[in-house]
Amino acid sequence: xxxxxxxxxxxxxxxxxxxxxxxxPTGEAAGSDYRFPVLPTSGKTVSRILLAWIAxxxxxxxxxxxxxxxxxxxxxxxxxxxxxxxxxxxxxxAIMIKKRKNLPKGILWQVAAVFLIAYAWDxxxxxxxxxxxxxxxxxxxxxxxxxxxxxxxRRLHIQDYILYLVMDCILGLVSFxxxxxxxxxxxxxxxxxxxxxxxxxxxxxxxxxxxLWAEIQRRLHL
Amino acid sequence: MAQSKQWSRLDNAAKIFPPTTSRRDTxxxxxxxxxxxxxxxxxxxxxxxxxxxxxxxxxxxxxKGLFWHYFEESGMQPQVMEEKLPVCxxxxxxxxPGPLFRVSCYKRRINLEIFHALADGTGALQFLxxxxxxxxxxxxxxxxxxxxxxxxxxxxxxxxFYQYYDKTKNVPSVKRYRAYRIRGEKLPxxxxxxxxxxxxxxAVLEQAHEHSATLSEFLVALFxxxxxxxxxxxxxxxxVVVTVPVDLRRFFSAQTxxxxxxxxxxxxxxxxxxxxxxxxxxxxKQSFERxxxxxxxxxxxxxxxxIENNALVKAIPLLIxxxxxxxxxxxxxxxxxxxxxNVGRVTMPPEAxxxxxxxxxxxxxxxxxxxxxxxxxxxxxxxxxPLRDTGLQRRFFRRLTEIGIPVQVVSNLEQSSxxxxxxxxx
Numbered sequence: 088x089x090x091x092x093x094x095x096x097x098x099x100x101x102x103x104x105x106x107x108x109x110x111x112p113t114g115e116a117a118g119s120d121y122r123f124p125v126l127p128t129s130g131k132t133v134s135r136i137l138l139a140w141i142a143x144x145x146x147x148x149x150x151x152x153x154x155x156x157x158x159x160x161x162x163x164x165x166x167x168x169x170x171x172x173x174x175x176x177x178x179x180x181a182i183m184i185k186k187r188k189n190l191p192k193g194i195l196w197q198v199a200a201v202f203l204i205a206y207a208w209d210x211x212x213x214x215x216x217x218x219x220x221x222x223x224x225x226x227x228x229x230x231x232x233x234x235x236x237x238x239x240x241r242r243l244h245i246q247d248y249i250l251y252l253v254m255d256c257i258l259g260l261v262s263f264x265x266x267x268x269x270x271x272x273x274x275x276x277x278x279x280x281x282x283x284x285x286x287x288x289x290x291x292x293x294x295x296x297x298x299l300w301a302e303i304q305r306r307l308h309l
Numbered sequence: 310m311a312q313s314k315q316w317s318r319l320d321n322a323a324k325i326f327p328p329t330t331s332r333r334d335t336x337x338x339x340x341x342x343x344x345x346x347x348x349x350x351x352x353x354x355x356x357x358x359x360x361x362x363x364x365x366x367x368x369x370x371x372x373k374g375l376f377w378h379y380f381e382e383s384g385m386q387p388q389v390m391e392e393k394l395p396v397c398x399x400x401x402x403x404x405x406p407g408p409l410f411r412v413s414c415y416k417r418r419i420n421l422e423i424f425h426a427l428a429d430g431t432g433a434l435q436f437l438x439x440x441x442x443x444x445x446x447x448x449x450x451x452x453x454x455x456x457x458x459x460x461x462x463x464x465x466x467x468x469x470f471y472q473y474y475d476k477t478k479n480v481p482s483v484k485r486y487r488a489y490r491i492r493g494e495k496l497p498x499x500x501x502x503x504x505x506x507x508x509x510x511x512a513v514l515e516q517a518h519e520h521s522a523t524l525s526e527f528l529v530a531l532f533x534x535x536x537x538x539x540x541x542x543x544x545x546x547x548x549v550v551v552t553v554p555v556d557l558r559r560f561f562s563a564q565t566x567x568x569x570x571x572x573x574x575x576x577x578x579x580x581x582x583x584x585x586x587x588x589x590x591x592x593x594k595q596s597f598e599r600x601x602x603x604x605x606x607x608x609x610x611x612x613x614x615x616i617e618n619n620a621l622v623k624a625i626p627l628l629i630x631x632x633x634x635x636x637x638x639x640x641x642x643x644x645x646x647x648x649x650x651n652v653g654r655v656t657m658p659p660e661a662x663x664x665x666x667x668x669x670x671x672x673x674x675x676x677x678x679x680x681x682x683x684x685x686x687x688x689x690x691x692x693x694x695p696l697r698d699t700g701l702q703r704r705f706f707r708r709l710t711e712i713g714i715p716v717q718v719v720s721n722l723e724q725s726s727x728x729x730x731x732x733x734x735x
Binding site: 095105108125 | 313314316318343374375376377379381391392393394395396402404405406415416418497498500503504505506623624699702703706707710711715716717718719720721722723724
């Protein structure tokens with residue numbers, strides 16, 4: 088067995104240096120008797136490098152647009168739209184990446200994120216109301232169908248998606264409430280969304296009422 | 310209709326772990342069982358499946374509720390893997406529910422890594438023993454069974470804090486220290502440096518008894534002195550504080566396989582409480598005696614539980630609780646210099662013990678942490694630290710060899726060193 092004469096310790100693992108004082112051990116190594124595998128420190132993965140390039144590309148695009156806009160200011164401040172667009176895309180992309188492991192949850196987050204971004208754009212571009220007229224009801228309806236498809240294809244347990252589906256239905260009802268409150272001017276999307284929400288909620292309550300109740304209990308336990 | 314999944318609350322101590330977990334501090338600990346023969350992964354997989362039947366809570370995933378995290382039963386089948394991740398690599402990921410433990414093997418070692426919210430050392434040890442014993446029974450036909458741990462399912466899943474929480478108890482006030490902190494360059498990739506020392510339990514015990522101290526008192530005193538030797542003179546005004554988790558099962562009857570521990574702090578101020586090993590040991594002994602009374606420990610349980618059972622704390626949504634927990638964790642980080650935990654003696658039936666060389670344990674940590682456990686006459690003392698510097702390790706183990714105790718040291722510090730070639734080339 089190797090030995091470090093400075094520390095007076097035996098080194099059964101046959102390291103190149105004494106782990107305590109880093110001096111060279113003496114004696115004969117008793118074979119390759121290691122307790123820990125060699126694990127090289129991680130280099131950069133392909134996805135990291137790709138992400139860095141895409142991020143770099145979008146910053147470059149934004150910078151170029153702002154530069155052109157500054158040198159040729161005749162067409163108004165259009166570069167602000169480019170910058171805000173890139174920022175919106177990245178904000179949404181970040182949420183998508185973070186929640187990618189749990190699809191129903193990710194879908195619900197997308198509904199919220201895309202709606203908020205759309206609302207912000209609507210608000211700052213004259214407030215024509217398209218975000219509540221079209222975006223919210225269409226998102227909610229698509230999310231209901233999307234979650235159901237994901238659940239069927241991935242054979243998810245009912246408790247893995249029921250709460251997200253219910254929350255989406257409630258968002259659908261909010262869209263209907265906005266219609267009643269005259270905040271929505273185009274009725275058709277909100278009406279369809281309302282119908283779909285009611286149908287989905289009824290199906291969940293009648294067929295999976297117990298599971299829903301169990302899920303609510305566990306999620307809300309104090 | 311699909312069957313409703315079982316779920317359970319986190320026990321009191323577990324609640325702090327999910328919010329305070331980070332890449333730098335993964336709240337993962339590893340138990341090692343080193344056998345005399347190389348491990349057969351396929352057999353170990355079957356042994357793991359058998360052990361999981363006995364410990365169904367270990368199949369849980371951790372989920373977020375509106376107010377607290379909770380465990381949810383899952384049907385997943387954890388796989389035994391050849392060790393290929395750094396020690397105590399992250400297990401819990403809030404966005405990806407998965408098993409809360411990991412079993413890997415490398416050569417003769419079986420490694421069980423557990424996220425601390427699931428269990429403490431004693432709880433995890435029961436799981437490891439069951440798995441190792443089943444492995445040995447399958448691989449070598451070891452007869453008999455583990456007779457000393459026969460907790461029923463409800464006993465294993467018990468939240469013992471809840472059981473012993475007494476509202477009427479006086480809650481002892483805690484002394485807050487601004488402890489000396491060891492600083493330095495960290496290992497790359499948030500890795501953890503492990504230095505394991507194998508000693509003769511008998512030899513160390515003899516030394517401890519010569520000083521009329523227990524093993525823990527003796528080693529804590531030795532540890533504090535090793536820390537002191539590395540302190541700069543101007544830093545010596547700060548106390549050296551060693552946090553010691555105490556297994557409450559030793560004081561309150563419980564067989565839970567989850568968390569049931571409380572922490573006490575052993576503080577030594579070299580200006581006030583004296584220098585030199587003998588005065589440190591005397592002071593450490595005194596501190597242990599003061600803290601380790603049933604009365605005081607009951608107070609600790611009540612202090613922990615009072616926070617959890619406070620109606621206001623309960624009613625705050627988890628989203629808001631999490632930053633507070635993080636802040637508390639960060640605050641508590643500055644209050645100790647190092648930590649010391651003694652898992653104690655691990656026993657196995659004699660037929661199985663012949664196939665086992667030793668048991669060892671260590672913990673992910675942001676400050677140096679000394680863990681010990683013994684098996685037969687082998688006392689494994691592991692020092693884990695995120696720092697590159699090994700001065701503390703050297704001083705501690707040299708102090709042991711200086712008093713005539715032979716030490717064998719293995720370490721993972723060459724694990725990540727690419728520049729000097731690999732082990733395989735030796």
